[in-house]
Amino acid sequence: MDSRAWLSPRWRKVWADLWGNKLRTVLVVLSISVGVFAVGMVYSSSLMFERDLANSWASASPASASIYADPFDEELVQSVRSLRGVQEAEGRRNVDLRVRAAGGEWRQMLLTAIPDYNRQKVNVLRAQSGAWPPGDGDVLLERSSLADLGVSQGGEIVVETPKGRKRSLKVTGVVYDPSQIPSLFSGRSYGYISMNTLEKLDEPRRLDQVSFVVKPAVLKGKDTAPIETVGRQAWNKLEQGNTTVFWLQVYKPGEHPMQPAINAMILLLAVLGVLSLLLGTFLLVNTVSSILAQQMRQIGIMKAIGAQRDQILQMYLVLVGAYGVLSLIVAAPLGALAASAVTSFVAGVFNFNSGGLELPPRVLLLEASVALLVPLVAAIWPVWRGTGVTVREAVSDYGISDLQAKGWVDRWLDRILTKLKKLSRPVLLSLRNTFRRKGRLALTLLTLTTAGTVFMAVFSVRASLYSTLDQALDYFRYDVSIGFVENYRASRIEQEVMRVPGVKAAEAWGFTSGRVLRDERKESEEEASKNVFILAPPADTKMIKPSLVDGRWLVKEDESALVVNTEVVKDNPQLKVGSPAVVKVGTRKLRFTVVGIAQSTLTGPLVYAPYDWLTGAVQEAGRARSVQVIANSADPKEQTALGRSLEEHMKKNSLRVSNVDVTWELKQRSRFQFDILITFLLIMAVLLAVVGALGLMGAMGINVLERTREIGIMRAIGASSLDIAKVFVVEALCIGIVSWLAGVILALPVAALLSYQVGVLFLQSPLAFTFSFWGVGIWLALSTFLSVLASLMPARNAARLSVRDVLSYE
Template identity: 70%
Template structure:
């Protein structure tokens, strides 16, 4: 016996509605699945990000304060541990060296020596493979550096020390250090050695960094001030030990190093989730209303044979609930898998551990609420209206009574269409049918318009990102940068560089690390300050093109003038145009005035001062620490070759080279970072296009099903199959074009808002607004294509039915 025969009549009808009309069931389930999937993926991704970031960051016992100083003895660490408010402190030594990659290029590397790898307490480095801890002459590579260097375990790397000597180290393992910026973002590699190996690299067996964690009672939410107070005591303790602190860094409690980029991505995720949920909600209201309208006469018949309103309510709400359960079964696992894939991808980019697939109970509860609560809420009013009709009203309804014009809009529309006598009759009928049921049209347009708005806004954000990237890359008008370990006379540097074949021009700059102090008071040196790189180009330089966001660039005659970049301003909001700035360089405390704010170039924190004034202020007049070279051939391989030639020639001339950087490598890193966000935006665009496609297909597909009997009337009076198909295709195209136009208008403010917020989160300055007409054109093509696909097949199938079959359709 069939299982359906065991059910009561009304539940058999529910089963028949589900199984008997498979196309409608598929469309409704897909409509609900869209919203459930989007919500599940976004919320799961958010929770997985939180879980994995907190796990990776917390497992390392991250430092609340880091102090970098001139070399000091290990005994100072014990005295810092005894300070009030300090829970734990560790010391280490960082050697800034150069390493030869597998491709033969020299890259910067930070080799860290830790006195005792087994007893680490702060910024803990964890082994992943190979030997542990490193032995004498061995090095462990941080996992984000492996790809950058192209090295594997067991191979040997050639290291050049600060003194210019070369040493071979054996790679014996891979480690993970969550306290370091990924090599992709920092541009440097990381390695870990023991103290014996440190001595072989021409360094003292001492420490130059302190990392400390404060006691829990010091922490006050996200406030940094209480942590700074403890850090100042450690600062003073180091200075009492006859060492000079060069950098004092206070971390925001619980905030990962990549907080800014990850926040930008989470913002985009949230926008996508909200939009997808709204799209799904509008689609559900439209879908349920269409189903009830289609079954009005069935409601009248059931009422005529004794059905009560509460029974009909339960029956139709159960049907809607069944749709929601089917959607939940499909969307929940897909959302979890998509979230896991997204989190794994981001973990690889931002160098944190991915915990893999997880199906949190709260996500399932939210998905269940969306899958059941949303459809039921959307269905309640249409069901209540539909079940409230009298038997006479319901049975006499043929689904086409609304065609009779009754309002001013209808009369104006009909008058306008009457003037278009040259249009074929099917076209006029399509235009009239488009506005026949305006409530349903509004919901359909809302769905399509929101999808189109988001699609075009994301393309505009992508255009803004590319424009910002071009501005950043245009900053570099030179091809190779050379830094020296000490200052040399400018004419000596210039003469040596110009003798190298392939050098077209050279410009000597001041280049030195510094710190931004809060004010001129002595105690401000002990406060948290920002490390910056002070560049001192000639004021008439033409080999860089900074983008000035406010104020001006350096001009001839400037003395204590300073231009700061947006990254510096983000750390030091007091640095506005016209404000004073105190910069400490070595033992010199310089008082300057901010004259301009330049766009950051994503490669560090830079401030600019005029060479002539700065070199005299730090007692290096006529001397410099870097040279920027313009090559006769700017091709990447030519830059590499020239960089190696300059490096070797300068060393033969007795100049100690610290770093040689072909500019194309810097540009490549910047492009890779932007590529992460742009790739994520493209994923978002595809998902929004899918949402729009499902919304349009569901709405128009149900619209065609509802009007099947109308098709029969048209066939009965002589309409051909092609004429019938054309009516529905043109109607769909009309809806698609209206939604496209409305979406294009709304995309302008939404794109501007996204450019502002994403720019602040990712780059520390609002992106310039660019409207993408490419995105407008693409969405026009998408709208037309989706309209055709959503309407053509159902309309064609209905047009092929016989007159008798169509008129008997319920």
């Protein structure tokens, strides 16, 4: 006995429609699943990010702020700890040096010495494996640095001290430090040593960083102003101890430093997820129309034996609901798995702990709503229209009725086609058929055009990011920059640099840091003031090319002149060309006149002062703390080798080097960071392209059904299988090319808007917009390929129809 016998006839028909045409069921389920999958993956990922980031960050007892300065004693940490509003403060020592990786190349490394590993209370380090704490001459590696260095626990690393001596350190353990920027982004490795090991690295047992946590009563939600106020008091404490302070880093309360970047990424993915859902809805409308077109005679027969419109409507909506349930079963676990994979990948990149796979009830509820309600809402109009035909219209449907040209588009197209007599009849028929069903064509074009627009816009965002980066790095006209632990005579530095083979030119610069005050009042020191880096290059420098937005650059005759960048102006709007500026450097208040405003170049808040005047004002006349070098060769590898040679030469001549930066490596690292974002966007764009291809396949499938009798007529007058298949392939190609043209037109404004938003979200300023013609070409090739691919199965089905099949078609 049939297991479905207990069902009423109408529900047996629903079951037959589900199971009898498996390919169609798969197509509908896929069309709904894509949207459900995208929405579920994005929402679930955002929840996992929020959960895992918060847990990782909270586990470290993160600092509210950190101050970096020249070496100081533990007593200054005690003075910061005693400030009103400070709950806890701890000091550390950071040593920036070179480490030899497993491949033999030398890389930058930051070794941090912590006075007492067992009593950490701020930015707590967590042991992952191995020894704890590090012994004398040992090092614990931060887990994000293991792959970068190519070493494992139990091995050894070789570091080079600021004096040029080689020292071997045994890797005795692995730790996790949530407070550090991952090695993948910073371009440096991280290790942790004891204070005793400092002496083996030619470093004194002193501190250069103090991190503090403010009391909860001081905080005001996410506002950083109370922390900055305490930070300025701590800054003054260190300066009163004759310590030069370089930087005050303030963190937003309760927020991981990488949270803004991840939030921006989630926002972009959410937009593309909604687009996927929208395109899936269009695809569903076309597919439901296909079912109704195929079953037009069945609807007529049901009405002829007494079925009411609401009964038939209910039956097809239940069918759509069944498709939704199947889609939910498919999409929910896949969305959870994809979200887990995305979270694990991002956790690895941004170095936080992933909590693993999870499908929260609210995500499942959202997916269920999307899988059931959206298809039902989308299907109401085509089902209502399809079930509204009369019995006569249904039983006399041949698929080629009511297609005579009526509108101006049809007449205009007919006039064009009459002039294309050299084209074969199948091609002419394809071109004419493309515009037969304008409503269906509009939905199909909308799906493909949206996918193409997003795809091309993503490539333009990529080009804009690279263009912005190139413009920013065009500021750097030097190839290598060397920073020193202390100030040395500028003439000596330049003399030693020019002795190294491969150096074309060199400039020694003054460097310090300070805070821009609102005015000279004593009270201004306690008011809101942002710290800035002060560069003092020669007025006629050839090492940088600032882009001025107002005023002028420094000239040789300048004394207390100052050029500020737009990042400084953003925090200090009172600074304008011609206005006075007060900068507190150490215990001195330096008075300047702003002569120019330069565009910020991804370098943070910078101000530029005349070398001779500034070094004299801070009592370091004729001395410098950095040198910029132009290499003879433009080859990146030779520039890297030159950086290494310069470092070795400086150390051999008793010039203590703190850091060596090669410009092309900075550019490469920045591009990699951008590529992570672009990869996510491209994944979603490809997903949209797949939805578009499915939509085109569904539309072509409908066309085959509607033209069954037409295909029979073509067969009867001698058309071959190849000619019939060509009609549908060429038609799909026409749709693909038209959607490409429409996408190109829309991609320009969409790409400009997306580039603007990405720039504001990630870089706090709009990108330098560049339209990618590579993206246009790639999408043309991809849309052509997808169009042909989508048409193959419908074309094959059409080509297999015989005259007998057509005559028996119902």
